[in-house]
Amino acid sequence: MKPSLATTAPSPTIFQQIIHKRWIGKSLIIVVSLVVIWRVITALLENPSVFVQQVVNGLQLGFVYALIALGYTMVYGIVKLINFAHADVLMVGSFASYYAISRFNLHLWLSNVAPNLSPTISLLVGTVTVLVFAMLVCALMAFAIERTAYKPLRNAPRISALITAIGVSFFLEYFGALNFVFTPNFISFKRPFPVTTWALSSSGIQALESGVAPPPGSVLFSNIFIIIVISSIVLLFLLQYIVKRTKVGKAMRAVAYDKPTARLMGINVDGIISITFAIGAALAGAAGLLYAIAFPQIVFWMGIIPGLKAFIAAVLGGIGSIPGALVGALIMGQAEVLSAAYISTPMRDAIAFSLLIIVLLVRPTGIFGEPTLEKA
Amino acid sequence: MLKRMDRNTLVFLAGSVLLILLVQVLISFNILNSFWLTILRIGGVMAIACLGLNLIYGFNGQFSLGQWGFFAIGAYAAADITYRWVNNHSADGLVVLTLGVLITGLVFVLLGRLLGRIRGLDALSAFSLYLIAAIAVGFLSVFIGQFLIGPVSGLLSLLPSAIGIQLVFFLSILVAGLLAAELSFLLGLPVLTLGSDYFGIATLAITVIVKVLLDNSDTLFGFVEMKGARGMIGIPKIGSWLWVSIFLLATIIVVRNLLQSSYGRAIVSVREDEIAAKAMGIDVANFKTLSFVLGSLMAGIAGALYAHINGFLHPNTFNFIKSFDILIIVVFGGLGSITGTIAAAFTWALVLEGFLRIWLPEGFETWRYVVYPILLLLMMLLRPKGLFGGYELPFLRHSMPALSLKPATAALSSQPEPIPASSEADSGSAPGITLSRDDAKSTTEGS
Numbered sequence: 001m002k003p004s005l006a007t008t009a010p011s012p013t014i015f016q017q018i019i020h021k022r023w024i025g026k027s028l029i030i031v032v033s034l035v036v037i038w039r040v041i042t043a044l045l046e047n048p049s050v051f052v053q054q055v056v057n058g059l060q061l062g063f064v065y066a067l068i069a070l071g072y073t074m075v076y077g078i079v080k081l082i083n084f085a086h087a088d089v090l091m092v093g094s095f096a097s098y099y100a101i102s103r104f105n106l107h108l109w110l111s112n113v114a115p116n117l118s119p120t121i122s123l124l125v126g127t128v129t130v131l132v133f134a135m136l137v138c139a140l141m142a143f144a145i146e147r148t149a150y151k152p153l154r155n156a157p158r159i160s161a162l163i164t165a166i167g168v169s170f171f172l173e174y175f176g177a178l179n180f181v182f183t184p185n186f187i188s189f190k191r192p193f194p195v196t197t198w199a200l201s202s203s204g205i206q207a208l209e210s211g212v213a214p215p216p217g218s219v220l221f222s223n224i225f226i227i228i229v230i231s232s233i234v235l236l237f238l239l240q241y242i243v244k245r246t247k248v249g250k251a252m253r254a255v256a257y258d259k260p261t262a263r264l265m266g267i268n269v270d271g272i273i274s275i276t277f278a279i280g281a282a283l284a285g286a287a288g289l290l291y292a293i294a295f296p297q298i299v300f301w302m303g304i305i306p307g308l309k310a311f312i313a314a315v316l317g318g319i320g321s322i323p324g325a326l327v328g329a330l331i332m333g334q335a336e337v338l339s340a341a342y343i344s345t346p347m348r349d350a351i352a353f354s355l356l357i358i359v360l361l362v363r364p365t366g367i368f369g370e371p372t373l374e375k376a
Numbered sequence: 377m378l379k380r381m382d383r384n385t386l387v388f389l390a391g392s393v394l395l396i397l398l399v400q401v402l403i404s405f406n407i408l409n410s411f412w413l414t415i416l417r418i419g420g421v422m423a424i425a426c427l428g429l430n431l432i433y434g435f436n437g438q439f440s441l442g443q444w445g446f447f448a449i450g451a452y453a454a455a456d457i458t459y460r461w462v463n464n465h466s467a468d469g470l471v472v473l474t475l476g477v478l479i480t481g482l483v484f485v486l487l488g489r490l491l492g493r494i495r496g497l498d499a500l501s502a503f504s505l506y507l508i509a510a511i512a513v514g515f516l517s518v519f520i521g522q523f524l525i526g527p528v529s530g531l532l533s534l535l536p537s538a539i540g541i542q543l544v545f546f547l548s549i550l551v552a553g554l555l556a557a558e559l560s561f562l563l564g565l566p567v568l569t570l571g572s573d574y575f576g577i578a579t580l581a582i583t584v585i586v587k588v589l590l591d592n593s594d595t596l597f598g599f600v601e602m603k604g605a606r607g608m609i610g611i612p613k614i615g616s617w618l619w620v621s622i623f624l625l626a627t628i629i630v631v632r633n634l635l636q637s638s639y640g641r642a643i644v645s646v647r648e649d650e651i652a653a654k655a656m657g658i659d660v661a662n663f664k665t666l667s668f669v670l671g672s673l674m675a676g677i678a679g680a681l682y683a684h685i686n687g688f689l690h691p692n693t694f695n696f697i698k699s700f701d702i703l704i705i706v707v708f709g710g711l712g713s714i715t716g717t718i719a720a721a722f723t724w725a726l727v728l729e730g731f732l733r734i735w736l737p738e739g740f741e742t743w744r745y746v747v748y749p750i751l752l753l754l755m756m757l758l759r760p761k762g763l764f765g766g767y768e769l770p771f772l773r774h775s776m777p778a779l780s781l782k783p784a785t786a787a788l789s790s791q792p793e794p795i796p797a798s799s800e801a802d803s804g805s806a807p808g809i810t811l812s813r814d815d816a817k818s819t820t821e822g823s
Binding site for chain 1 (some may be wrong): 439494495496497498499500501502503504505507566567569570571573574577578581582584585588589591592595596696697700703704707711742743744745746748749750752753756757760
C-alpha cells in the first residue's frame with residue numbers, strides 16, 4: 001500500500017477510501033461467502049448427523065484428491081509443467097490393481113502362503129501389496145514417459161512440453177481404450193477386501209449388518225474410509241520425510257529452487273526430475289487403487305475428472321507447495337460434497353471451480369503459494 | 377480506394393475469393409461430397425476460433441484455455457435464436473438477445489467512461505459494478521423485448537422464408553459473437569489480473585463452468601429447447617461454406633489490420649515486455665482486455681457457425697479436454713503466425729477427421745487417437761516453431777517478431793532473475809507471472 005493518496009489528499013473522503021481499500025470488490029466476495037457460510041451453518045443446525053456424514057464423505061474424497069494433487073504440485077514445482085498426463089497415470093494405477101486383484105489374486109498371497117493367519121491381517125497385507133504394486137507400475141511408467149517424451153523437450157519452449165503432456169494423456173487414454181489393452185468398456189472393480197460399515201451414534205459404534213437400517217441420527221463410515229484416510233496420511237508422511245529428510249529430497253528442493261546452480265553443485269538434475277515424476281506417479285497409482293475401491297467402476301477415461309479436480313485443488317492450495325496440495329484437496333473434497341448436498345447437486349462442479357477463481361482473486365498464487373515477489 | 381491497395385493485398389483478396397468460389401463450384405457440382413465439405417467447414421470454423429486464441433496467446437501472451445468456453449457460449453446462443461425462429465416461428469430469442477447485447481454494450485461503454493475517471497479502481501470492484509449493470513440490463517432487455525417480439529417476428533415473416541432464415545442466421549452469428557465478447561470482457565476484468573499460468577487455469581475453470589451450466593440448461597435455467605445433458609437437436613443446418621469462408625476472410629483481415637496498426641504493436645509489446653510497454657505509456661491492462669475480448673468475439677462467431685454446421689450440440693463437445701484442440705492447433709501453426717494458424721486448422725481437420733478415418737485400415741478406427749498423440753510428439757520435437765516456422769503470406773506479414781520462445785530451462789528457477797528484455801518473451805515463464813502480478817498490483821493501486 002502506498003501512502004501517496006494520503007499525502008496528496010489530506011483527508012480522503014469516504015468515496016476515496018472505498019476505492020482505495022477496494023471495498024466494492026471485497027464486499028462482493030464477502031456477500032458470496034456469507035451466503036455460503038450461512039447455508040452451511042443452517043444445514044449443520046438443521047441436521048447435525050447428516051452434516052457430519054457429508055463431511056466424512058468429503059474427507060474420503062479429499063484424501064484421494066490429495067494423493068493425486070501431490071503429483072501435480074511436485075512436477076509443477078520442479079519443471080513448471082502442468083502434467084496433464086498425470087490423470088491417466090491414475091487410471092493406469094486403477095487398472096494395474098484391477099489386474100493384480102482379479103487376474104492374479106495378489107491380495108490373497110499371504111492367505112495362500114500361511115492359511116492359518118487371521119483373514120483380517122492377510123487381507124490387510126494383501127491390500128498393501130496391491131497398493132505397492134500399483135505404485136511401482138505407475139512409477140516405472142512415469143519414469144519411461146519422462147525419459148521418452150519430456151526429456152527430449154527439456155530445452156524446448158514450455159508450451160511444447162505442455163502440448164506433449166496433453167499428447168501423452170491422449171495416448172494413454174486411447175491406447176488403453178484399445179480392445180486388447182483395457183477395452184473401452186466399464187469394468188467393475190473387485191475390492192480386495194469385504195466392505196464393513198459402522199454406524200457411529202450416541203449409543204457408540206456398532207457394525208452394520210446388510211439389510212439392517214442404521215439407527216437414526218448416526219453417522220456411517222466404512223473400512224473404505226478408514227483405509228483411504230490411513231493410507232493417504234501414511235503416504236503423505238512418507239513423502240514429507242523423503243522431501244525434507246533425505247538426500248534425494250534435498251536435491252529435489254535444490255532443483256526446484258534453482259536448476260543451473262543445482263547442476264553446478266553436482267546434482268544430477270535429469271535424474272532428480274525423473275525421480276520426481278516417478279514419486280508423483282507412485283502417489284497417483286496409490287490414488288488409483290483407492291479411487292477404484294471407493295468408486296468400483298473403472299474405464300479408460302476415469303482419470304480425467306478426479307485428475308482435473310486434484311489439479312484444481314493443487315492450484316487452490318498453491319501449486320508447488322506440498323502442504324498446500326493437501327489443504328487444497330481437503331477443501332476441494334468438502335466443497336464438492338457440501339455444495340452437492342446443500343446448494344445444488346448438478347452445479348457442484350461449477351461451484352467448486354468458482355471457488356478456485358474466487359480464491360485466486362483473493363490470493364493470486366493460491367492459499368499456500370509463495371507471494372515472494374509481491375513485496376519486492 | 378482501389379488505388380490505395382497494394383499488390384499483395386490484391387493478390388491475397390483475389391486468391392482467397394477464387395479459392396472460396398472454387399470450393400463452392402466443387403460443392404455445387406457434387407464433386408466434393410458432404411463428408412469432405414463438413415471437414416472443410418469445420419476447418420474454417422476452427423481457423424476462426426484459433427485466430428482468436430492466437431491473438432490472445434500468440435500475440436498478447438495471455439495463456440488462455442477459455443476459448444472453448446466462449447465457443448460454446450456462441451454456439452448455444454446462436455443455435456437458440458435460429459431454433460426458436462425455425463421451430464416456433466418466433467423471433468423472441470433474436471429480439472431479447474440482440475437487445476440485451478446492444479444495451480449491455482452501450483452500458484459497458486458508458487460505465488467504462490465513468491469508471492475510467494476514478495483513479496485506482498481495482499479490477500474486482502470494477503467487475504462487481506459491471507456485473508450489477510449486466511444483470512440489470514438483462515432484466516431490462518427481457519422487459520423491453522416482450523413488446524418488440526411481435527412486430528419483429530411479423531416483419532421477418534414478411535420476407536421469403538429462405539431469405540428470412542439466412543438473415544436470422546447472420547444476425548444470430550453477430551449476436552453470439554458479441555455475447556461471447558461481452559461475457560469475456562466481464563470475466564476478463566478480474567481474471568486478467570492473474571499471472572499467466574494462473575490465468576490459464578482460471579480460464580480453464582471458466583470452460584468447465586460453462587460446460588456444467590450447459591448440462592443444466594433445461595432443468596435449472598429453463599431453456600427447454602437446449603435439452604441440457606441430452607443434447608440440443610433441431611438446429612437448422614444452414615452453416616454453408618460461403619458463410620464460413622466469408623467470416624473466416626473477415627476475421628483474417630481484421631486480425632491482419634489490427635496487427636499492422638498501432639494497437640497491434642501495443643498488443644505485441646505487452647507480450648514482449650510488460651514493464652517496457654508500460655514505460656512507453658501503454659495501458660497494459662487495457663490491451664490485455666482488448667485482445668481477450670476480440671479473441672472471444674471470434675470464438676463466439678466460430679461457435680455460432682459450428683452449431684449450424686453440425687445441427688446438434690451436446691455439452692460433452694465443450695468439455696475441457698476439447699479445449700486443448702484449439703491450443704494444439706495454435707501451437708502447431710506457430711504462435712504469432714496467422715498463415716500458420718489457418719493452415720494448421722485446416723490440416724488438423726483434414727488429418728484428424730478426414731484422412732485418419734480413411735487411411736486407417738478396417739478395424740483400426742480406434743487407433744485414430746493413438747496415432748494423433750504420436751504425431752503431436754513428433755511435431756513438437758521436429759517443428760517446435762510451428763508448421764511454417766514463422767513464414768507469413770506477403771499480405772499477412774507484419775513487422776512484429778514471431779514469438780521468440782525461451783527454453784523451459786530458463787523458466788525453472790523460481791527466483792527472480794535479471795532477464796534481458798529480449799529473452800523475456802515466454803508468456804508462461806515464472807518471471808512472467810511475477811510481471812503480470814506486479815502489473816495487477818500497480819494498476820489496481822492507481823500508481
